[in-house]
Amino acid sequence: MLIDIHAHIGRIRPHPDATLDVDDLIRIMDAWGIDRACVLALGDHANPHYRDNDSECVLAACRKFPERLVPFGLVVPAMSSDQPMDYRRKLAELKSRGCRGVGEFLPDMPFDAPACLEVYQVAGELGLPVLFDLHDVAGEYGLRDAPGLPGLEYAVQHCPETSFIGHGPSFWAEISGDVTPDRRAGYPYPDGPITPGGAVPRLLSTYPNLWADLSAGSGYHALTRDPSAALDFVRTFQYRLLFGTDSCRRYSVEPVSPIRELLRHWREHGLLDDAICSNVESANAARLLGL
């Protein structure tokens, strides 16, 4: 069984390849051996590159393949306190219509901005995990946090009922203790040995409500920059790691899932035993989402 915690439909980036509809997504899942996928909403944000993937589009797509697709819905936090938002009503409505989580949560705001904290709090009360993108570049998409992730730590501490699912370049850079400010925001991804003292292992050890999504280039690079340390990381946090792809292009454009191949390689070469692989590939997601 393979459950993808992080899939998309619609248009994600400005170039035409970065578009897929729900039938394209099912074709990718079939080709990659993925049984079920969480489809994350994006288009509720103001970013003009996101199209055909707001919460309504996601719900409609998942209704077409209810055995395969699990919808996540989105609320956009208010940029100022002059715009009071009823997050509870909106998230309760999305939950009543089948959404199992909040995401992809990626406003261009500090991780611990008051409006974001309110969203996390309400999501936790409703039993909806929050999958977030941490991408430390002001003016783009993604939540921002300082080195060492103090904003994330504040949120997981103050919203203990909320399950947070970490994703994105500035999250995965912090798997290592030696991350530098100029290597936290994505390309080129940090490389070289994973040194002790990283914020991600420290927070995963300390807070049981933090989970981590292995999807995208950021997750893949974190697990391949230092294979021996990465295997230790996966063994240590085997109950909190979630397989994911973040694929947003058609199978014809993206015929291989690097993270899928990496897990397959580790399993086939006996580097990870079957039980650990099963936790990462499906059991953790099933437990977290009640699937």
Ligand SMILES: [Zn+2]
């Ligand atoms: Zn994504």
